[in-house]
Amino acid sequence: MTMQKNINTEILNQDMKSLRKACYFLNKNELVSFPTETVYGLGASAISNIGVAKIFSVKGRPKYNPLIIHIANKQDADKWAQVPKEAELLIESFWPGPLTLVLNRKKPFTALSTLVTGNLETIAIRVPLHPTARALIKEFGSPLAAPSANISGRISPTRAKDVLVNMDGKISALIKGDDCSIGLESTIVSFANNEPVLLRPGGLPEEIIEEKLGRPLLKSTQVLSNQRKIIAPGMMESHYAPNCNLKLNQVNSQTNELFLGFGDMPKNAIGLNLSLTRNLKEAATNFFATLTDIDTMAELMRYKTVCVAPIPNLGLGVAINDRLKRAAIKKES
Ligand code: TXA
Ligand code: MG
Numbered sequence: 001m002t003m004q005k006n007i008n009t010e011i012l013n014q015d016m017k018s019l020r021k022a023c024y025f026l027n028k029n030e031l032v033s034f035p036t037e038t039v040y041g042l043g044a045s046a047i048s049n050i051g052v053a054k055i056f057s058v059k060g061r062p063k064y065n066p067l068i069i070h071i072a073n074k075q076d077a078d079k080w081a082q083v084p085k086e087a088e089l090l091i092e093s094f095w096p097g098p099l100t101l102v103l104n105r106k107k108p109f110t111a112l113s114t115l116v117t118g119n120l121e122t123i124a125i126r127v128p129l130h131p132t133a134r135a136l137i138k139e140f141g142s143p144l145a146a147p148s149a150n151i152s153g154r155i156s157p158t159r160a161k162d163v164l165v166n167m168d169g170k171i172s173a174l175i176k177g178d179d180c181s182i183g184l185e186s187t188i189v190s191f192a193n194n195e196p197v198l199l200r201p202g203g204l205p206e207e208i209i210e211e212k213l214g215r216p217l218l219k220s221t222q223v224l225s226n227q228r229k230i231i232a233p234g235m236m237e238s239h240y241a242p243n244c245n246l247k248l249n250q251v252n253s254q255t256n257e258l259f260l261g262f263g264d265m266p267k268n269a270i271g272l273n274l275s276l277t278r279n280l281k282e283a284a285t286n287f288f289a290t291l292t293d294i295d296t297m298a299e300l301m302r303y304k305t306v307c308v309a310p311i312p313n314l315g316l317g318v319a320i321n322d323r324l325k326r327a328a329i330k331k332e333s
Pocket of ligand 1 (some may be wrong): 036039040041042066070100102117120122123124138146147148151184185186188199200254322
């Protein structure tokens, strides 16, 4: 990987003057991190090959892993993509919000950077709910490519300070907002083959989508073997990785281990808690920040292992368990 030169990272507020400054950087093909309701995004103009190339370079992201394009409204989706009836229904119900749709692109291919879509025939799009993200897209007047603002494979940031730990000196600006309210990335549903397929569980629970559609979502594992193109190329086995080892579904920890709780902490356990009241929404909001903090704690205390309480596998718990499973997988290097 080529080394990025260290640049000055400007910290911006969320007022219009700051957003105009952010647009100035984006127009120069530079990177700006901004808050969304799910996680902080690392934004570049989606029509700028240079800007998008910088995202891949700064994140150390594999080039085959395309990015989500953030748009202002449904009309933008119609410009870039074919929207089947059921997708339309989901758009009406859940946009703006934490739902990304993978749709077939309109042909002839539009001005979008080929890097942003991995030159696939599909495009991943969403309309974020966060007022700053929306105001930024509106002011910029063109779609923004934005993956989560972490180094590829590491923990996604839901706090401005976590963005800075990874991105200070590498991006032109960070728009500093509050902590992200949902705390998990958007749920991704593909309509590439007309049938709705869940590619990534996320901030919008699948039960809610299924209720709206009146039928179950197919799972990507069900279609993987015969339709290669439908996979979310970025669903890497190891992801969201802390430095410590995670032991999942634990009811206790040893004296030289930390405990990440959900509900009452086991007797004598030391650590942090996702939600003392076993509230999945609260656990989702806290998830990446708490994982970051307990990893730091483990490092400072020279503990190698964090034991994690079982999380119920329903609603937002499905997305939390998905992240935990990937975070627990040992990295190759
Ligand atoms: O909540 C979110 O979605 C956040 C915020 C910043 O909006 N963004 C985010 O982006 O999580 P990222 O790049 O970390 O994840 C994008 C995912 C990857 O798994 C990628 O493989 C998948 O979307 N993806 C993108 N384009 C796709 C396509 N055409 N077909 C299938 N999967 C696609
Ligand atoms: Mg990500």
